[in-house]
Amino acid sequence: MADDLDLMRGTLDLFVLKTLSWGPMHGLAILRWIEQATQSVLQVEEGALYPALHRMEQKGWLASEWGVSENNRRAKFYKLTPQGRRQFTANLSLWQRYVSAASMLLTAEGAR
Numbered sequence: 001m002a003d004d005l006d007l008m009r010g011t012l013d014l015f016v017l018k019t020l021s022w023g024p025m026h027g028l029a030i031l032r033w034i035e036q037a038t039q040s041v042l043q044v045e046e047g048a049l050y051p052a053l054h055r056m057e058q059k060g061w062l063a064s065e066w067g068v069s070e071n072n073r074r075a076k077f078y079k080l081t082p083q084g085r086r087q088f089t090a091n092l093s094l095w096q097r098y099v100s101a102a103s104m105l106l107t108a109e110g111a112r
């Protein structure tokens with residue numbers, strides 16, 4: 001369903017923007033950080049991450065440059081742009097409102 005895909009894409013974007021708010025990282029480091037921060041509850045597939053990174057770069061939210069990873073491999077490092085920081089703040093606010101509304105709904109008593 002398209003709405004499900006949009007929700008998942010928006011959620012992945014928010015998670016990536018949050019991860020990069022700590023500083024530049026390459027793709028594998030982003031995957032590892034999300035997994036570590038969620039105690040392995042969330043595991044992002046590479047097949048979802050890299051298209052998301054490219055999409056966010058095209059939107060101007062991320063910039064990238066080639067560098068060397070912690071194990072001396074050539075890797076593309078992504079960092080937030082000023083526009084990406086603004087997008088993260090806006091998305092975080094929307095996400096917090098969504099979670100709050102969903103929580104109210106899911107804990108509500110029966111209809112009257």
